[in-house]
Amino acid sequence: QLKGIIFDLDGVITDTAEYHYLAWKQLAEDLGIPFDRTFNEKLKGISRMESLEIILEEGNITLSEEEKQRQAAQKNEHYKTMIEKITPDDLLPGVKSFMEEAKAAGLKTALASASKNAQAVIERLEVTHLLDSVVDAATVKQGKPHPEVFLRAAEQIGLNASECVGVEDAQAGVKAIKAADMFAVGVGDPVSLQEADWVIQDTKLLTLDALKEKLNK
Ligand code: B16
Numbered sequence: 467q468l469k470g471i472i473f474d475l476d477g478v479i480t481d482t483a484e485y486h487y488l489a490w491k492q493l494a495e496d497l498g499i500p501f502d503r504t505f506n507e508k509l510k511g512i513s514r515m516e517s518l519e520i521i522l523e524e525g526n527i528t529l530s531e532e533e534k535q536r537q538a539a540q541k542n543e544h545y546k547t548m549i550e551k552i553t554p555d556d557l558l559p560g561v562k563s564f565m566e567e568a569k570a571a572g573l574k575t576a577l578a579s580a581s582k583n584a585q586a587v588i589e590r591l592e593v594t595h596l597l598d599s600v601v602d603a604a605t606v607k608q609g610k611p612h613p614e615v616f617l618r619a620a621e622q623i624g625l626n627a628s629e630c631v632g633v634e635d636a637q638a639g640v641k642a643i644k645a646a647d648m649f650a651v652g653v654g655d656p657v658s659l660q661e662a663d664w665v666i667q668d669t670k671l672l673t674l675d676a677l678k679e680k681l682n683k
């Protein structure tokens with residue numbers, strides 16, 4: 467029985483993916499490493515430090531631990547400047563009404579984002595009141611595709627994983643939901659998200675009726 471919905475943030479509730487992309491691109495280019503949207507796909511849902519490691523590996527660059535911390539902090543400064551511009555208009559289509567529908571139906575909701583900036587972003591989007599719980603990414607030891615963040619979200623809303631549905635746009639995120647033993651809704655390209663139980667190409671298609679129909683199949 468469906469009792470809770472656990473949302474990823476970036477790419478599901480709002481398109482901060484674009485800001486992460488621009489912030490990483492600026493950093494990579496400052497380091498002389500070519501960076502494009504295709505390469506950026508590898509970073510979706512992946513933590514800040516792991517993303518930096520992937521970029522450095524691509525550029526064959528080795529940095530000291532201290533310098534890596536400095537670069538990661540620099541990327542976050544670029545990102546924080548960009549997210550200051552976020553308003554409720556930046557919610558992806560249909561997401562807020564789906565959250566409202568879920569709350570009206572008595573379901574619990576939670577956010578399972580890898581981003582340490584998640585709280586600031588949902589406040590700017592003005593949807594904090596529609597989420598019963600937000601997992602603090604800083605306390606999650608194992609990033610997606612590990613299921614930890616989804617399991618923690620379920621625990622915080624007092625549910626078993628089998629009672630929850632997870633919504634994700636990233637491959638690593640869908641893997642994390644499946645590893646948590648939840649029903650996975652993928653938002654985006656059906657080919658790259660083929661491990662999801664249900665793939666929708668647009669958040670507009672996410673409604674409680676449509677979800678229930680898929681769950682009962
Ligand atoms: P931060 P999600 C993830 O958010 C992003 O997809 C990923 O690109 C980013 O590196 C990660 O958060 C960490 O973000 O640097 O703000 O801590 O998709 O899990 O909501």
Ligand code: MG
Nearest residue numbers: 474476477635
């Ligand atoms: Mg995402």
